[in-house]
Structure formats: structure tokens, C-alpha cells
Amino acid sequence: MNDKERTIMDCVNRAQLAINDWQCSGEIYYLEQAKAEISEAVLLSDELAKEKPVFLQYSAEVQGCVVSSDLCDTPEEALEDIRPDLVVGELVIVYKQKESQWHPYIDMDDLIENFISQADDEAGEGAEAWCDFISGNALAQARKELDEQLNDVLEAWLRKHKVEAGWYDRAGIEGTYRFCGDKFIRVSKAGDDA
Incomplete structure (x- = not known):
């Protein structure tokens, strides 16, 4: 699976999670979030289909x-x-x-888990509120934004230094x-x- 295919799968997975949240809460916000994720997956799928033929x-x-x-x-x-x-x-x-x-990418879920582990090591039970906040629904959109920004920076760095598989x-x-x-x-x- 290449980087774009992985990103498409991530979008679909996030859309499924948003639909699950909507089913539990009934809040329209989650349907809008699912729609945005599916739209992004469709755009990426279109780009993937237009890629040059493989040598x-x-x-x-x-x-x-x-x-x-x-x-x-x-x-x-x-x-x-x-x-x-x-x-x-x-x-x-x-x-x-x-x-x-293949291109490396930053997995936001793994990164957040790493942050939670660091906070737990540093403060133990005292970090529970922070861990719940950083991984909770309130920051879902902010995590998505960070995911995109970090991966854009990584992609630019890879391109600049001509790092390829x-x-x-x-x-x-x-x-x-x-x-x-x-x-x-x-x-x-x-x-x-x-």
C-alpha cells in the first residue's frame, strides 16, 4: 500500500469513527466531519487514478x-x-x-499515544486530565489539522533532500x-x- 492509499484508508477510517460518534450522540457535527473525510478520500482517489504509469x-x-x-x-x-x-x-x-x-508518513494516532505515554511517565495519574483532553473529541479537528501540517512538512523535507524509497x-x-x-x-x- 502506498502513501496515498494509506491516506485514503485513514480518511475512510476517520469518517467511520465520525459516523459512530453521530450514532451515539445524534450531533450533526459528526455527519459533517464524516462528509469532509469522505470528500477528501474521493479527491485523493481521483489523484491516485491520474498518476503516471509505472515503469x-x-x-x-x-x-x-x-x-x-x-x-x-x-x-x-x-x-x-x-x-x-x-x-x-x-x-x-x-x-x-x-x-x-512508498513514502514515510507521520501517524497522528501513534504520535498522540507517544505523547500520552510521555505524560504518564512524567506525571503519572496527574496527567490523566491532559491525556483525556489531547485524545478526546474536543481536539479531533485540531489533531487532523496537525496531522496534515506535519505530513506536509515531512513531504516537503523528503522532496527537498530527494529522499525516495x-x-x-x-x-x-x-x-x-x-x-x-x-x-x-x-x-x-x-x-x-x-
Whole structure:
């Protein structure tokens, strides 16, 4: 799951919580909050759908082994790359690889829990009122605002310093091949290997 998908899930989860609060209290405020969260989720979903296509690389592995080739531009290059490690008759799986879209993010719930833990360590029972206040409904909108601001700052910092995931994730199977000594024979194609 990439950063945008995670943010969409967070919006939907917050909308569900707001609906639960409305069901308990009957206050329209919670329905408005749920509507805002769903609207944000829809906007993010639209942005996600418009993202550029993913550039694929390929790697090959001997079936049942962890022997992996380097990333290659074509499936044929991946097969040739692993050829020296093969014994006649072995099955080779060629995997599609896509550049990871993962980006770190600040999870506000975890951050608030960390603050509560710090306050508890510092003051024990004396911090209960503060802990209840910072995690309560009165600050729900303020926490959302802080979440957005902190993640905007983090995103700007990552962009400024060109910090990217730098790894590839598997994006499926291109096909499976049997090594016949001088050539590879395709025994299944993408979709047949699932």
C-alpha cells in the first residue's frame, strides 16, 4: 500500500469513527466531519487514478530458490542474467518489478499515544486530565489539522533532500520458463501462474 492509499484508508477510517460518534450522540457535527473525510478520500482517489504509469523492470528466480538476478529492462535480459546459475530442466519465474511508491508518513494516532505515554511517565495519574483532553473529541479537528501540517512538512523535507524509497516491489509474474540448456521454453504466461 502506498502513501496515498494509506491516506485514503485513514480518511475512510476517520469518517467511520465520525459516523459512530453521530450514532451515539445524534450531533450533526459528526455527519459533517464524516462528509469532509469522505470528500477528501474521493479527491485523493481521483489523484491516485491520474498518476503516471509505472515503469517496470524484471528479475528472474529459479523456482523454489531464493537465487535472484539483478533488475533488467526486459524479461529476456532477466533470463540471460540468471542463465549461468541454471541446471537443465529447472523452472525460472520472471517477475515484474515496479519502483516502490512508498513514502514515510507521520501517524497522528501513534504520535498522540507517544505523547500520552510521555505524560504518564512524567506525571503519572496527574496527567490523566491532559491525556483525556489531547485524545478526546474536543481536539479531533485540531489533531487532523496537525496531522496534515506535519505530513506536509515531512513531504516537503523528503522532496527537498530527494529522499525516495529506492527499491522495487514485485508487480506480478511475467511468465514461467523451463531451461533447456540452449534456450528457454515458456511454460506459462502472466496470469497463468497465480
